[in-house]
Amino acid sequence: MTPRLVRVLLWAGLAFLWLPVALLVAYAFSxxxxxxxxxxxxxRWFAALAANDRLLEAAWLSLRIAAGSATLATLLGGALGWVLARHGPFNGRALLGTLAGTPLVLPEVVTGLSLLLLFVALEGATGWPAGRGALTVLLAHATLGTAYAAVVIQSRLATRDRDLEEAAQDLGATPAAAFATVTLPLMAPALAAGWLLAFTLSLDDVVLASFTSGPSGTTLPVALFSMLRLGMTPEVNALATLLLVAAALTLALVGLLLRRRD
Known part of the structure; x- marks a missing residue:
């Protein structure tokens, strides 16, 4: 395969991915x-979107749930990845690793149904959670995000030797101080990557939210999916355009901060 053909195929693939997005943005101004x-x-559709409280509330709820579930998933996934990467063989290690990675291979329909049955059983036994809403969606998304975050963080620590941590302890640092000053900075890029991955997974999830949400927990993807049955309006295009602009500005800001750091 010649370099010219490779470039042609590359541009064709990029066009296939980005042309629908460009059309969506263009039709937002129709x-x-x-x-x-x-x-x-x-x-007109941006003005209509500003007056559409249902979509705006669903978008704001999705952002809050995504941020909360990503934070919880990063904390749990960080602890799990650290244990699997830094601790040697122990009883139940294989089982723990298998259970941690199970959400990665299970169909989301199975995961969603299992979580729904769990929440119903908990409510019947303890009264918590009282119905399905934003909290149950957050917990469901955190369950899935934890598996992804654990894989990312474990992979990061597996490629880093323990020499620096052991050297810090040889110089008198306590295990907690060595973790805070050496291990945690090594984990920081993976923690950020795991948080962003869990945030993205939560923000565009439909299946888990459909099983675990209620009238008070309608996220943006669920609201958009329900609109497909009744007929969508160009307000959706306007909302997607604003989300793309926000994502582009965030990436630009991250790039600027990294450039200043270098």
């Missing part, structure tokens, strides 16, 4: 009430 029909330039 005056037509049909989501994918051009009717002249207009900002």
């Amino acid at each position: 005056a037509s009430p049909v989501p994918f029909r051009w009717g002249g330039f207009s900002l």
Whole structure:
């Protein structure tokens, strides 16, 4: 395969991925009430979105749930990845590693149904959680995100020797001080990557949220999925455009901070 053909295939693949996104952004500025029909330039759908409390509340709820579940998943996944990477063989290690990675291979339908049955059983036995809502969705997303975060963090620590940690302890640092000053900085890139991965998984999840949410826990993907049955409006295109702009600005900010750090 020639380099020219490789470049052609690369650009064709990028066009296949990004052309639908570009069309979505373009139709956000269309005056037509049909989501994918051009009717002249207009900002009417951004104004309509600003007045659509249902979509805005669902988007804000999704962001809060994604941030909360990603934080919880990073804490649990960090502890799990650290144990699997830094502790040698112990009783139940294989079982712990298998259970930690199970959500990665289980269909989300199975995971969602299992969590629904668990929440119903807990409510019947203890009264908690009282119904399904934002809390149950957050816990469900954290369950899935923990598995991904643990894999990322374990892989990071597995490629780093323990020499620095052992040297710190030889110089008089307590295990807790060695962890805080040596191990934790080594884990920091993986913790950030795990948080972002869990945040993204939560933000666009439909299946788990469908099983574990209630009227008070309708996330943005669930709201959009329900709109498909009744007919979507270009407000969705406007919302997607704003999300793309926010993601682009976030990436630009991260790139600027990394450049200043270098």
